[in-house]
Amino acid sequence: MKIRGAVKTAATLRPPAGGGAGAALAMRDVEVSLPSARGSLRILRGVTFTVGRGEVVAVAGESGSGKSTSILAALRLLPPGARVTGSIVLDGEDVLAMPRRGLRGLRAGRARLVFQDPWRALHPMKRIGAQLVESARTADPGLSAAAARELVEHTLAGVGIPDPPARMRSYPHEISGGQAQRIVIAMALVARPAVLLCDEPTTALDVTTQAQILELLRRLNRELGISIVIATHDLDVIADVADRLVVMYAGEVVEEGPTAEVLSAPRHPYTWSLLRAAPGAAEGGRLRAIEGRPPSPAEEPAGCAFAARCPSVHEICTTTRPEPRHVLPGRASACLRAEGYGPVPAGGGR
Amino acid sequence: MIGYIVRRLLLVALVACGVTTLLFVLARLSGDPAELLSPPEAPPEVVEATRIRLGLDAPLAVQYAKALASSFTLDFGQSFAFHQPAAQMVFQRLAPSLWIVVPSIVLSVLLSFAIGVAAALRPSRLSGRLLMAGTFLTGSVPYFWLALLLVLLFAVNLGWLPATGGEGFTSLVIPVTALTVAAVSTSARLARGQLLDSFGEGYVLTARSKGVAPWRVLLGHALPGALPPMLAWLGIEFSFLFSALLVLEPLLGYNGLGALLIRSVANQDFPLVQASVFCMAMLITLVNIGMDVIVRLVDPRLRTKAAT
Ligand SMILES: Nc1ncnc2c1ncn2[C@@H]1O[C@H](COP(=O)(O)OP(=O)(O)OP(=O)(O)O)[C@@H](O)[C@H]1O
Ligand SMILES: [Mg+2]
Numbered sequence: 001m002k003i004r005g006a007v008k009t010a011a012t013l014r015p016p017a018g019g020g021a022g023a024a025l026a027m028r029d030v031e032v033s034l035p036s037a038r039g040s041l042r043i044l045r046g047v048t049f050t051v052g053r054g055e056v057v058a059v060a061g062e063s064g065s066g067k068s069t070s071i072l073a074a075l076r077l078l079p080p081g082a083r084v085t086g087s088i089v090l091d092g093e094d095v096l097a098m099p100r101r102g103l104r105g106l107r108a109g110r111a112r113l114v115f116q117d118p119w120r121a122l123h124p125m126k127r128i129g130a131q132l133v134e135s136a137r138t139a140d141p142g143l144s145a146a147a148a149r150e151l152v153e154h155t156l157a158g159v160g161i162p163d164p165p166a167r168m169r170s171y172p173h174e175i176s177g178g179q180a181q182r183i184v185i186a187m188a189l190v191a192r193p194a195v196l197l198c199d200e201p202t203t204a205l206d207v208t209t210q211a212q213i214l215e216l217l218r219r220l221n222r223e224l225g226i227s228i229v230i231a232t233h234d235l236d237v238i239a240d241v242a243d244r245l246v247v248m249y250a251g252e253v254v255e256e257g258p259t260a261e262v263l264s265a266p267r268h269p270y271t272w273s274l275l276r277a278a279p280g281a282a283e284g285g286r287l288r289a290i291e292g293r294p295p296s297p298a299e300e301p302a303g304c305a306f307a308a309r310c311p312s313v314h315e316i317c318t319t320t321r322p323e324p325r326h327v328l329p330g331r332a333s334a335c336l337r338a339e340g341y342g343p344v345p346a347g348g349g350r
Numbered sequence: 351m352i353g354y355i356v357r358r359l360l361l362v363a364l365v366a367c368g369v370t371t372l373l374f375v376l377a378r379l380s381g382d383p384a385e386l387l388s389p390p391e392a393p394p395e396v397v398e399a400t401r402i403r404l405g406l407d408a409p410l411a412v413q414y415a416k417a418l419a420s421s422f423t424l425d426f427g428q429s430f431a432f433h434q435p436a437a438q439m440v441f442q443r444l445a446p447s448l449w450i451v452v453p454s455i456v457l458s459v460l461l462s463f464a465i466g467v468a469a470a471l472r473p474s475r476l477s478g479r480l481l482m483a484g485t486f487l488t489g490s491v492p493y494f495w496l497a498l499l500l501v502l503l504f505a506v507n508l509g510w511l512p513a514t515g516g517e518g519f520t521s522l523v524i525p526v527t528a529l530t531v532a533a534v535s536t537s538a539r540l541a542r543g544q545l546l547d548s549f550g551e552g553y554v555l556t557a558r559s560k561g562v563a564p565w566r567v568l569l570g571h572a573l574p575g576a577l578p579p580m581l582a583w584l585g586i587e588f589s590f591l592f593s594a595l596l597v598l599e600p601l602l603g604y605n606g607l608g609a610l611l612i613r614s615v616a617n618q619d620f621p622l623v624q625a626s627v628f629c630m631a632m633l634i635t636l637v638n639i640g641m642d643v644i645v646r647l648v649d650p651r652l653r654t655k656a657a658t
Contacts, residue, residue: 077559081474108561115559120552125574125649134570138561171650187560 024227058242112188118180129168139191178209447606466541489535514603544576585638
């Protein structure tokens with residue numbers, strides 16, 4: 001295993017996983033408003049979730065639910081004009097209160113992002129090697145160019161890139177999607193980060209490559225103790241990878257809990273609908289999309305944001321806004337009827 | 351890449367033939383230079399002698415072939431009016447013109463880059479908007495009007511600068527200023543727009559997410575992405591500045607290629623017209639091809655496509 005060298009260093013960089021030094025990422029009541037042509041839009045409406053040290057947490061939800069916004073907010077990388085309130089603690093730092101310089105240090109060396117589309121994330125006019133070497137040297141300014149190249153070569157081999165020196169001379173348009181995504185992950189790993197935030201790291205890839213990339217992330221988590229957040233809109237994909245699951249809908253967290261428990265017994269009708277919509281759940285090859293669309297950020301539903309699409313909607317749901325609350329040990333749901341809500345027999349909802 | 355350059359040079363040859371043909375046709379349509387160059391009441395024999403001396407008696411096909419050949423041998427014959435080799439005259443007048451165009455290009459690139467960056471860094475703040483409003487204002491001032499205004503102010507009223515050319519570097523100040531102001535407004539707006547597009551690209555977000563210092567994000571990541579259209583624009587700007595010399599040089603009494611061309615057209619001095627237009631067309635074509643090649647060198651995506 002080529003990343004063994006990195007294991008040692010990573011282990012010396014921080015306390016062992018779960019060592020009680022606080023969470024890797026703690027978002028508390030995070031609200032985000034982004035400016036738009038028609039006034040400011042509330043994109044996140046009080047997002048709260050925690051990622052423990054050494055944990056893999058999946059943030060799941062449909063397109064537009066606010067996954068990317070949450071991840072960008074965690075590193076204060078939202079577009080100019082964004083207003084963020086609440087509290088975000090990333091690797092022990094209060095992100096919203098941090099001075100710019102410290103923030104740059106945090107981004108450079110401790111918490112790294114992996115973007116959805118690797119081709120958009122890589123600079124089309126710069127050699128891959130140069131981009132990775134730059135990444136290693138922002139994380140560790142003391143690193144010589146030669147040492148950085150060596151680190152990059154090792155890391156590329158570690159993520160399964162054949163012939164790293166040749167790849168380093170390539171330009172992004174000369175490589176395949178799977179390789180590009182591995183390279184983007186390697187670009188984050190050369191920083192030896194404590195936290196890796198991945199925004200739909202496999203959406204752009206074919207199924208086989210998807211599985212390989214997720215396996216790679218799982219391995220990095222196990223071997224290096226890196227805490228990982230994976231945003232995804234595909235629950236199937238992360239079932240085997242994530243320790244815990246955070247389900248988002250219309251800028252809110254609607255359900256949270258250990259992956260296996262949430263998947264086998266969802267406590268929110270949205271999670272249940274998502275599960276039914278997942279390709280793996282389609283019996284006889286039938287795929288059910290969730291009917292209707294989520295409310296746009298401009299709308300302010302009086303009650304539950306999911307009420308209009310909910311198969312088990314109740315009168316109270318359209319008038320009272322549900323807050324996330326504990327429904328079982330380690331489980332939270334933002335459904336008013338979460339207690340009375342069991343797994344609805346397939347097809348019985350309508 | 352080599353194949354690309356060869357194809358481009360073939361294009362240059364094509365442009366040369368095209369320009370020559372066009373000039374040839376226009377010149378024959380515009381009147382009889384033999385009559386123009388003879389004394390007003392000259393008898394027909396004298397006019398005829400002039401015609402023979404200028405080679406205008408030969409069949410049209412022969413004259414056309416000679417004209418075409420001249421664009422490759424660069425021998426355009428003697429100027430009718432000045433009795434000197436036309437190519438040599440053009441060559442002598444080229445330098446003064448370049449002394450206006452090149453500094454204008456350099457200055458406008460530096461200025462528009464500075465303005466474009468400054469405006470792109472604060473697109474919605476007042477200072478950014480004011481900068482852009484300023485470029486609209488200067489962009490709407492015709493360069494020849496600005497040149498006259500500068501002459502009036504600095505040459506006539508204040509006496510700080512010479513009103514005409516031929517007085518060394520001080521004569522350059524007014525034409526270079528007028529052209530720079532004209533060129534800056536468009537290129538600054540282009541620079542700002544390209545940089546703003548680039549700021550929105552994923553790779554700039556990647557650079558910021560890596561903790562790269564802001565100035566390096568700007569110069570090392572956003573700027574390269576914005577460069578290709580800006581380089582292509584530079585070629586177009588060069589053509590614009592050269593054509594502006596046709597107005598500016600006669601206006602300011604400046605003895606460059608622009609003034610020469612205008613004078614030789616008025617004189618129906620075919621060899622000189624042909625030589626100077628040919629020189630300008632080639633210069634503009636070569637500069638634009640040079641920019642194309644540079645864009646390809648800068649952007650690897652174009653390079654691989656062109657190589658196949
Ligand atoms: N720069 C922006 N300005 C205004 N609205 C935005 C901006 N970026 C995102 N949004 C809106 O914010 C909401 C959440 O977007 P976000 O990208 O966080 O969703 P997502 O869960 O990542 O979706 P996807 O699966 O499509 O990536 C969407 O409704 C989107 O239209
Ligand atoms: Mg997204």
